[in-house]
Amino acid sequence: MSEYINITFPDGAVRQFPKGKTALDIAKSISEGLARKILAADVNGQVWDATRPINEDVTLKLLTWDDNGGKNTFWHSSAHLMAEAIESMFPGVKFWVGPPVENGFYYDVDLGDRSINEEDLRKLEVKMAELAKQNNFYTRKEISKKEAIQFFAEKGDEYKLDLLQGLEDGNITFYTQGGFTDLCRGPHIPSTGFIKAIKLTNIAGAYWKGDEKNKQLTRIYGVTFPSQKQLDEYLQLLEEAKKRDHRKLGKELGIFTMDDDVGPGLALWMPNGTVIIEELEKLAKETELAAGYKRVVTPHIAKENLYLTSGHLPYYQDSMYPPMELEGVKYYLKSMNCPHHHKIFAAEQHSYKDLPLRLAEYGTCYRYEQSGELFGLMRVRCLHMNDAHIYCTAEQFAQEFRAVNDMYIKYFKIFGIEKYVMRLSLHSKEKLGVKYVNEPELWLETEAMVRKVMTEANIPFVEVQDEGAFYGPKIDVQIWSTIGREFTLATNQVDFAQGRRFKLEFTNQNNEAETPLIIHRAPLGTHERFIGFLLEHYAGKFPTWLAPVQVKILPISDKFMDYAKDVLQKLKKADIRAEIDDRSEKIGKKIRDTELMKVPYMLVVGEKEVNENKASIRRQGKGDLGAKSVDEFLNEIVTEVKERRGD
Ligand SMILES: [Zn+2]
Numbered sequence: 001m002s003e004y005i006n007i008t009f010p011d012g013a014v015r016q017f018p019k020g021k022t023a024l025d026i027a028k029s030i031s032e033g034l035a036r037k038i039l040a041a042d043v044n045g046q047v048w049d050a051t052r053p054i055n056e057d058v059t060l061k062l063l064t065w066d067d068n069g070g071k072n073t074f075w076h077s078s079a080h081l082m083a084e085a086i087e088s089m090f091p092g093v094k095f096w097v098g099p100p101v102e103n104g105f106y107y108d109v110d111l112g113d114r115s116i117n118e119e120d121l122r123k124l125e126v127k128m129a130e131l132a133k134q135n136n137f138y139t140r141k142e143i144s145k146k147e148a149i150q151f152f153a154e155k156g157d158e159y160k161l162d163l164l165q166g167l168e169d170g171n172i173t174f175y176t177q178g179g180f181t182d183l184c185r186g187p188h189i190p191s192t193g194f195i196k197a198i199k200l201t202n203i204a205g206a207y208w209k210g211d212e213k214n215k216q217l218t219r220i221y222g223v224t225f226p227s228q229k230q231l232d233e234y235l236q237l238l239e240e241a242k243k244r245d246h247r248k249l250g251k252e253l254g255i256f257t258m259d260d261d262v263g264p265g266l267a268l269w270m271p272n273g274t275v276i277i278e279e280l281e282k283l284a285k286e287t288e289l290a291a292g293y294k295r296v297v298t299p300h301i302a303k304e305n306l307y308l309t310s311g312h313l314p315y316y317q318d319s320m321y322p323p324m325e326l327e328g329v330k331y332y333l334k335s336m337n338c339p340h341h342h343k344i345f346a347a348e349q350h351s352y353k354d355l356p357l358r359l360a361e362y363g364t365c366y367r368y369e370q371s372g373e374l375f376g377l378m379r380v381r382c383l384h385m386n387d388a389h390i391y392c393t394a395e396q397f398a399q400e401f402r403a404v405n406d407m408y409i410k411y412f413k414i415f416g417i418e419k420y421v422m423r424l425s426l427h428s429k430e431k432l433g434v435k436y437v438n439e440p441e442l443w444l445e446t447e448a449m450v451r452k453v454m455t456e457a458n459i460p461f462v463e464v465q466d467e468g469a470f471y472g473p474k475i476d477v478q479i480w481s482t483i484g485r486e487f488t489l490a491t492n493q494v495d496f497a498q499g500r501r502f503k504l505e506f507t508n509q510n511n512e513a514e515t516p517l518i519i520h521r522a523p524l525g526t527h528e529r530f531i532g533f534l535l536e537h538y539a540g541k542f543p544t545w546l547a548p549v550q551v552k553i554l555p556i557s558d559k560f561m562d563y564a565k566d567v568l569q570k571l572k573k574a575d576i577r578a579e580i581d582d583r584s585e586k587i588g589k590k591i592r593d594t595e596l597m598k599v600p601y602m603l604v605v606g607e608k609e610v611n612e613n614k615a616s617i618r619r620q621g622k623g624d625l626g627a628k629s630v631d632e633f634l635n636e637i638v639t640e641v642k643e644r645r646g647d
């Protein structure tokens with residue numbers, strides 16, 4: 001056996017290292033500075049301890065805080081650190097599991113008859129900091145099942161014993177840091193000293209294994225960072241996000257409401273929210289019309305048979321509302337618009353000359369999300385989707401797919417979305433016929449087509465294995481709000497399977513029947529999620545074209561009401577959404593209230609304005625802009641709205 005192994009790096013470079021070196025050793029051989037940042041290592045696609053010896057030729061990526069694998073390892077290791085602190089404060093505590101989550105980590109613990117409060121969290125933070133400073137190594141140990149069972153039986157932790165039952169002998173590892181040993185698959189960061197800033201954020205109840213028949217455990221949440229500065233920034237972001245919470249703003253601004261009698265996850269759009277919906281639909285219709293789309297309208301329900309053909313039944317049944325029975329036939333609320341659109345395609349004969357056919361609809365869909373998963377407008381049960389399906393030939397695919405991507409980017413500009421990433425989700429060879437349509441060649445072919453379009457169009461994208469849709473590869477679009485929070489907006493999917501399931505055909509140039517490719521796309525996602533995002537993104541201060549009320553006219557006293565009404569008429573004639581504040585309040589109060597409602601423009605009218613046929617203009621966020629003639633203002637605002645200006 002050779003004493004040297006070949007390590008392949010992400011850039012393709014291959015270097016030789018002595019067998020048994022760790023990723024951390026390899027990082028050190030590059031630079032000490034790099035080594036200080038290495039949290040874990042991606043070895044042949046698996047995340048490993050950076051301190052684990054590498055004994056064979058591998059592909060290696062060193063993982064830092066900037067990699068999800070690195071960050072998750074950091075947070076999961078912090079859960080172990082928290083467990084160590086908990087055990088020192090609550091001797092005899094029993095542990096279930098402690099995974100990383102989206103922003104931090106938690107551990108589910110059984111404190112027996114003790115309880116934990118906010119004050120304890122602060123004490124735990126101090127204890128964790130102390131243990132972190134000891135810079136204890138996370139050491140990995142392979143252990144037999146028998147020994148592992150013995151260890152936790154002695155400790156009296158029935159939860160770990162339960163976990164052990166499901167594990168195979170020869171595949172069990174313990175990790176120890178300081179005085180704490182846990183049953184864990186790993187990986188972990190090299191030592192506790194990497195953890196420099198700690199915040200325990202929340203205490204909640206969680207049923208063991210998520211089953212409410214089981215005992216309720218205590219779930220303790222926390223978040224940690226490699227530096228205090230990062231924690232401070234995170235807490236500030238949290239504060240800002242709280243102010244921008246779409247549920248809070250949605251209520252204050254009269255955008256949407258939920259009602260118990262209507263049902264969970266079913267948003268009621270109030271007049272102000274409906275204005276935004278209509279503006280978004282107007283934008284979509286204009287854009288799609290210009291791009292050669294045709295609009296269709298389809299019912300909200302369909303017979304069982306349609307979804308059997310599409311494959312939604314039985315594969316997607318858990319996400320659908322239960323059926324209703326009518327005249328001996330089962331009907332389902334539609335969870336997707338696709339099958340209905342396919343039927344519209346099938347209703348007429350098509351030749352290659354008619355393609356691409358682009359069918360668009362702001363379709364209403366119903367999905368069954370578990371009540372625990374529902375969240376404001378972000379996770380709902382009724383959604384309005386900016387949907388369309390493009391039926392095209394293989395030759396037309398690249399151009400169509402690119403046009404769809406261009407449309408996304410055009411929208412991002414309009415909404416001031418500066419940061420976005422497109423994620424190309426691919427199939428997994430092992431799961432063909434299970435999770436993915438069993439068409440290995442078509443998968444590779446369509447994936448290559450998509451990759452080529454993205455590369456040629458210079459669109460930033462990342463590839464992920466085993467995340468594709470059932471019937472083809474897809475692009476998931478992640479966007480970031482102005483305060484840097486990430487949202488999944490929409491997907492753009494390629495589908496080579498549904499066409500065949502629905503026996504969709506067109507006559508090709510050789511007069512033969514051929515199945516079209518289908519592109520599913522929804523660049524504006526759903527009204528629910530997109531408006532939820534916009535509320536946070538704009539902090540409720542919508543650009544004028546989207547603002548429910550664009551102008552508020554504030555007469556200084558009742559004396560000027562007639563003039564105010566004249567101004568209102570002028571604005572309304574030009575399709576500007578304007579209102580008069582006709583309360584007999586002081587002007588200062590009227591201004592403050594209008595500001596709270598985040599109306600873009602206020603026109604203050606009093607003696608001077610009436611005499612000069614003007615209005616004093618105040619702009620949201622900018623203050624007093626001085627007096628202007630009403631016509632001049634009108635011209636400006638009409639242009640601003642027409643151009644859908646961002647600011
Ligand atoms: Zn662990």
Ligand SMILES: [Zn+2]
Pocket residue numbers: 336337338389520521
């Ligand atoms: Zn679709």
